[in-house]
Amino acid sequence: QKEVEQDPGPLSVPEGAIVSLNCTYSNSAFQYFMWYRQYSRKGPELLMYTYSSGNKEDGRFTAQVDKSSKYISLFIRDSQPSDSATYLCAMLRSGNTGKLIFGQGTTLQVKP
Amino acid sequence: SAVISQKPSRDICQRGTSLTIQCQVDSQVTMMFWYRQQPGQSLTLIATANQGSEATYESGFVIDKFPISRPNLTFSTLTVSNMSPEDSSIYLCSVDGEKVYEQFFGPGTRLTVL
Numbered sequence: 001q002k003e004v005e006q007d008p009g010p011l012s013v014p015e016g017a018i019v020s021l022n023c024t025y026s027n028s029a030f031q032y033f034m035w036y037r038q039y040s041r042k043g044p045e046l047l048m049y050t051y052s053s054g055n056k057e058d059g060r061f062t063a064q065v066d067k068s069s070k071y072i073s074l075f076i077r078d079s080q081p082s083d084s085a086t087y088l089c090a091m092l093r094s095g096n097t098g099k100l101i102f103g104q105g106t107t108l109q110v111k112p
Numbered sequence: 113s114a115v116i117s118q119k120p121s122r123d124i125c126q127r128g129t130s131l132t133i134q135c136q137v138d139s140q141v142t143m144m145f146w147y148r149q150q151p152g153q154s155l156t157l158i159a160t161a162n163q164g165s166e167a168t169y170e171s172g173f174v175i176d177k178f179p180i181s182r183p184n185l186t187f188s189t190l191t192v193s194n195m196s197p198e199d200s201s202i203y204l205c206s207v208d209g210e211k212v213y214e215q216f217f218g219p220g221t222r223l224t225v226l
Contacts, residue, residue, distance in 0.1 A: 008152060032213040043116070043204055043217030044155070051213075088155065092213050098143050099170075100215060102155040 003027050006089055006103030015112050019076040023089035023103045026070065030101075032092040033065045035074045038105065039085045047087070048074070079110045114139050114207050116218035124224045125195055132191045133221045135205035140185035143208040145215065146178070150201045158203075161188045195225045 006023045013019055021035075032051055036044035048063045050056045050072075056063045062075040076083055088105040115138040125131050135144065146158040159167045159180055167180040182188045192199050202222050206215040 002154070004154065006154075034213050041219065041222075043206070043219050045217070046209075046214055049211075049213050090155075090213075097212055098145055098160055098208055098215070099157060100155075100213075104152065104154045 001026055003101050004089060004091055004103040007106055008104045010107040010109060012109045012111060013079055015079060015081060015110055017079050017110070019074075019079050019083070019108060019110075021074040021076075021087050021089075021106050021108070023072050024070055025072070025091055025101075027091070027093070027101075028067070028070065029093045030091040031094040033063070033072050034090040034092070034100070035061075035063060036088045036090055036102075037085045038088060044088055076108075079108075081110050081112050084109045113209070114141060114216045116205060116207060116216060118205060118218040118221050120221060121219065122222040122224075124226060126226055127196055129195055130191055130193045131195065131223060132189050133203055133205075133223075135188045135190070135218055137186045137207050141207040142185075144182060144188045145206045145208075146180060146188075146190045147204045147206065147217075148201045149204060149220070155204070158190070192223065195223075197225045199223065200225045 034049040035047045037047045038044040050065045053067045060077045064073045086105040089103040090100045119134045144161045158173045159169045161167045161182040179191045202220045204220045206217040
């Protein structure tokens with residue numbers, strides 16, 4: 001069983017839709033939960049992070065962590081064609097500097 | 113944030129040969145990382161490279177296959193040795209940011225082995 005599971009999609013939505021991206025994980029030691037965005041032929045870039053459980057909002061993006069269910073989500077409101085990319089969840093244990101564990105990534109296409 | 117460049121951006125290589133990938137950062141960084149991103153697979157950490165010490169390899173990756181150099185605080189190389197088609201992948205380097213959860217990635221090297 002992989003430590004982090006993510007549905008690879010692809011996911012196609014119309015512009016303006018609300019997008020929900022999810023990951024599940026098995027290692028209860030994870031404390032940091034990140035979402036990276038990767039455009040085609042580019043490296044991933046950090047989009048959001050959450051420490052432990054809870055919600056975090058940044059503009060049109062909301063990250064949620066439910067440690068009891070080992071489930072994290074990224075919501076994108078009012079999705080735009082420029083949001084079309086691959087979204088990777090990543091997780092990190094406290095004290096494990098640099099050892100990010102990534103999900104497969106979900107490919108999102110937002111159609112105008 | 114750090115700006116990272118990689119060379120080459122892509123290459124097509126023959127089975128049994130080796131390829132060295134370069135990673136250059138525009139500022140001095142403590143930790144550099146090498147990842148592999150295979151089609152349909154998650155980004156997988158190959159090794160961590162600290163300047164002045166041997167690279168630390170993750171389970172499933174060995175130095176003979178993926179030798180790494182880290183001669184200074186802005187540069188690292190990854191060699192993919194004795195390549196087979198299974199080594200076809202995107203190889204990315206990254207560097208640590210100010211936050212423990214933050215890494216900055218290069219654009220990747222797209223490798224195809226025939």
